[in-house]
Amino acid sequence: MWWDSRRLLNETKAALASKKFDGKSLFLGIANTMPPGMDTTQAVSDTSGNNGHIRAILALDKAISSRPGTGLKYTCKFYNDDDHSSVPLIAEYDALHFLYKGFGDKLKALQKK
Helix, strand or coil, X not given: CCHHHHHHHHHHHHHHHHCCXXXXXXXXXXXXXXXXXXXXXXXXXCCCHHXXXXXXXXXXXXXXXXXXHHCCEEEEXXXXXXXXXXXXXXXXXXXXXXXXXXXXXXXXXXXXX
């Protein structure tokens, strides 16, 4: 989101303003890449180059969350205790639960038949 002067973030914001995403889902998992002792509120207001990456990802979450009328089924989770090394597996697990919510109940119903 931060690379190339936030190009992808800006394109995403434009798409959110002009397109519909009915039938589409997105789970955004955010790894904690901030320096020790910093929280997301501090990161958003910090203008140092060290936090450009996390600021852009948090801006993406804000852009998507502030446009509920796009039809996009969206949720975001910040993993305070995980970084880029550890977040992929746990975020994938949480994303599958979000994307297939209620799927287990459907399987149980089929098993009863």
